[in-house]
Every structure is written in structure tokens, then in C-alpha cells.
Amino acid sequence: MPRVAIIGGGISGLTLAYRLRQYLADVDVQILESEKSVGGKIDSVKDQGFLYESGPNGFLDSNPSTLNLSKELGLGEQLAPANEAAAKKRFLLMGGKLRMLPSSIIGLLTTDVLSWRAKLALAFERFQSNKQNLPDESIYAFAQRRVGTEIAEKLVDPFVTGIFAGDARLVSFQAGFPRLAAMEKNHGSISKGLKAARKARQISNPEGGRSSGQLWSFNQGLGTLIEALAEKLGKSNIRQFKATNLIHNKEHSKWTVEGSNGESESYDLAILSCPAFSQASILKNLDAMLA
Numbered sequence: 001m002p003r004v005a006i007i008g009g010g011i012s013g014l015t016l017a018y019r020l021r022q023y024l025a026d027v028d029v030q031i032l033e034s035e036k037s038v039g040g041k042i043d044s045v046k047d048q049g050f051l052y053e054s055g056p057n058g059f060l061d062s063n064p065s066t067l068n069l070s071k072e073l074g075l076g077e078q079l080a081p082a083n084e085a086a087a088k089k090r091f092l093l094m095g096g097k098l099r100m101l102p103s104s105i106i107g108l109l110t111t112d113v114l115s116w117r118a119k120l121a122l123a124f125e126r127f128q129s130n131k132q133n134l135p136d137e138s139i140y141a142f143a144q145r146r147v148g149t150e151i152a153e154k155l156v157d158p159f160v161t162g163i164f165a166g167d168a169r170l171v172s173f174q175a176g177f178p179r180l181a182a183m184e185k186n187h188g189s190i191s192k193g194l195k196a197a198r199k200a201r202q203i204s205n206p207e208g209g210r211s212s213g214q215l216w217s218f219n220q221g222l223g224t225l226i227e228a229l230a231e232k233l234g235k236s237n238i239r240q241f242k243a244t245n246l247i248h249n250k251e252h253s254k255w256t257v258e259g260s261n262g263e264s265e266s267y268d269l270a271i272l273s274c275p276a277f278s279q280a281s282i283l284k285n286l287d288a289m290l291a
């Protein structure tokens, strides 16, 4: 029976293993996960009667694959849509105080979170010249260029931390927000781009339905999906194993995965589903350029 190793037991690796088992019954699929438990970024924690998420807190159904997978796994009854009113309440810790963030353009212009200078920068964003031929820049640099340092600091920086758990000064604008990048390129400003997008939506969807998808989780948190996938795969197909190196034996068409504890295992196929920095480390001897 062909053996397949999936390196990394986050949602990507687990779902891939589940689908491989579903479509290829005669394949031995092993998840190699460096941590004690699978799930990766997804980690629902229950503590003192509270449920909180250490990482992602929901998924959108604009691409229905996760919603469909959940139903397929029999989790339909446990699905919980996000509360729209609650989702609009966002707070920023500023000067030691929690401040409610505005959720509309009018709110942005009247909030006391921003100075008048910042509000003017926002109102005049549409008149800023666009630099079409700029090389890619960070999200922070983009915001600073279009609406000034204050908005980049107070709104964009925490927003990016919330979405990517990353540094707005390091995350590429083009990669992080391709739709906004296209708006600046095609319409000259974000406000004009948003207006054009609203118009296009009204034409294509005159009923005014939701365009960005519904956000979903489960009554007991996103970990529910991880537990269901892990249960389907079975304990014997999930191993705690930190991959450190990959060797391709071309003659026998085999892949050897070496681990941090000196172990090594041979497979017919090895699939990397761990973060890019881990992949780079695993691939460094096999293909330095790719790593």
C-alpha cells in the first residue's frame, strides 16, 4: 500500500489527509505533527466557564468549502453563525482605556479616537495621487502614504494584527489586501474603488444580500472541526514527529523524512503543510533555492 506523509497537522494537513483517505482508499496516510496535539493555529480553550480562541475565531462561507466540510463531518447542528451586532463592536486599548472603534464612515468622521487632521486625511484620500508604478510596499507604508501616520498607527496597525497576527510594517500590501491594491490601481483611490464596488454590487445583487459571506464557528469553538477530523483519521494515523529534513531517493522514488529525535521514515510521497518558515528549514538540503 503506498505511504503518504503529511508534515503538519493544522487544518490544511488534517483536511488533506481526510480527503486523501476519502478518495484513495488504498493509501496509508500519516500525519506527522511536531506538537503534542493537532490543530495548529486553531486552538479553542475552555477556562473557568469561558470559551476563547487563541487563534482564528471563525470562517467565512463566501468560499463554501469549510462549511460543506463541517456538514459532511456531521457538525451541522453545532454550527453557530457570528452575531452581526456583536461583530461590529470593536475596541482599541488606547492610553489605558478601551475605546470603541467606529464602524461606519460617519462614525469615523465623528469619533474622538482620531484627530481632526487624521479625519481630514481620510476625507481627502480620494484626491491623493496614486503611485501606480510603485513596487510592492508594506500595509503600513500604504496606509501612511494614503491617509497619514496617525491612521496607520491607530487603526491599520491593530487591524492587521487582528487579521494576520503579523506586523503591518512587514506584511505585503499586495499579498494581504489584493482587492484594495487593485482599487487604487484601477480607480485612483480606495474611496473611489469602494464606491465603484458598492455600485457594482447593487447592479449584480439588487436585493442587497450579504456580499462578503457569513462568519461561522461552532458552539464549542473552532476546535470542534479539528476534533472531528482527528477522530475520522484515527489516532494511529497521527504521530508526534518534528520533521527536520527531507531526502529524495530518485532511484527508488521514495521520500525519507528525518525527524528531530533522530528517527527517519520512508514514504512514497511527502506533502508539506506546515508554515513556510518550517518548510524552508526542512527543504534547505534538498533545494536551497526553494528553501
Ligand SMILES: Cc1cc2nc3c(=O)[nH]c(=O)nc-3n(C[C@H](O)[C@H](O)[C@H](O)COP(=O)(O)OP(=O)(O)OC[C@H]3O[C@@H](n4cnc5c(N)ncnc54)[C@H](O)[C@@H]3O)c2cc1C
Residues within 6 Å of the ligand: 007, 008, 009, 010, 011, 012, 013, 032, 033, 034, 035, 038, 039, 040, 041, 042, 054, 055, 056, 057, 058, 059, 060, 162, 163, 164, 165, 241, 242, 243, 244, 273, 274, 275, 278, 282
Ligand atoms: C491570531 C490568528 C487569527 C486568525 N483568525 C482567522 C479567522 O478568524 N478566520 C480564518 O479563516 N483564518 C484566521 N487565521 C488564519 C488561519 O488560522 C490559518 O490560515 C490556518 O489555521 C492555517 O492552517 P494550516 O494548517 O495551513 O497551518 P497551521 O495551523 O500553522 O498548522 C501547521 C502545523 O504544522 C506543524 N508543524 C510546523 N513545523 C513542523 C515540522 N517541522 N514537523 C511537523 N509539524 C510541523 C505545526 O505545529 C502546526 O500544527 C488566523 C490566524 C491567526 C494566527
